[in-house]
Amino acid sequence: MTxxxxxxxxxxxxxxENNARRSLLNGLWLILSGLALAEIAxxxxxxxxxxxxxxxxxxxxxxxxxxxxxRFIPNTVTAFPRGRFYLACLEDGGFLAxxxxxxxxxxxxxxxxxxxxxxxxxxxxxxDIRGDVIQSPAPRALDRFIVSIENxxxxxxxxxxxxxxxxxxxxxxxx
Ligand code: FES
Numbered sequence: 110m111t112x113x114x115x116x117x118x119x120x121x122x123x124x125x126e127n128n129a130r131r132s133l134l135n136g137l138w139l140i141l142s143g144l145a146l147a148e149i150a151x152x153x154x155x156x157x158x159x160x161x162x163x164x165x166x167x168x169x170x171x172x173x174x175x176x177x178x179x180r181f182i183p184n185t186v187t188a189f190p191r192g193r194f195y196l197a198c199l200e201d202g203g204f205l206a207x208x209x210x211x212x213x214x215x216x217x218x219x220x221x222x223x224x225x226x227x228x229x230x231x232x233x234x235x236x237d238i239r240g241d242v243i244q245s246p247a248p249r250a251l252d253r254f255i256v257s258i259e260n261x262x263x264x265x266x267x268x269x270x271x272x273x274x275x276x277x278x279x280x281x282x283x284x
Contacts, residue, residue, distance in 0.1 A: 171268035178204070178261050178284040186220045186238060192267045194254055195220060195227075197238050203281035206265045207240045208252035218251070227251065239276040249274045256282040 173192040181187065181198035188195055188209075197205045207227075211218045216231035226243060227236040235244035240251030252270035256263060261284065273280070 171266060173265045173267055175206075175263040175265055178258055178263050181263070184225075184238070186222070188220065189265070192254075192265060194265060194267055196256075196263065196265065197240075199238065199281060201281075201283075203283050204256050204258075204263055205239060205276075205281055206254040206256045206267075208254065208270045210252065210270075211247055212242075212249050212251060213247040241276045250276055253280055258282060258284045 173189060173194075175187070175189060175196050181196065181204070183198055183202050184200050186195050186197050193209050195207045195209060197207055199205060209217050211229040211231065211234055213229065213232055213234050216229055218227045218229045218234075218236065220226075221228050225238060227240070229235070229247065232246055233244065234242065234247035236247065236251055237243055240253065242248075242250060250273050252272055254270060255266040257266075258264070
């Protein structure tokens, strides 16, 4: 009797219906495993892709070619929104790249050509063309970026703002 039952259960386990069900479950398992692997691969690619596009698209490129040095008139400020900086061409023709971020709480500071100064709209700090504080609450001069002149072109490295307490002559770059 017992051996008859065992034979029946073995037969039912190997029935075409059970085999079909097992094949279906195996197929589903393979599909779900494939989807999980694809998702992991997509996450890895998404994580890496922004770094690549920032470098290649130029939208957030760190090195900005501001143009020919001769193009800039002394005692003027030119905004470079793409690089988020101002290029100040000082009275003696020297160049200084200034961050647009106020050193008080980080508001964007617009240049006022009429008054020849940067005036922060948030808490009324004022900076001169060299980025020095004329009026607080800003605690220090506007950050600056490294400037170099290459083949008579002004190149600004915006990868790292340089903090400074005040303007110094050594910060200016000449052609
Ligand atoms: S953020 Fe510019 S003065 Fe406060």
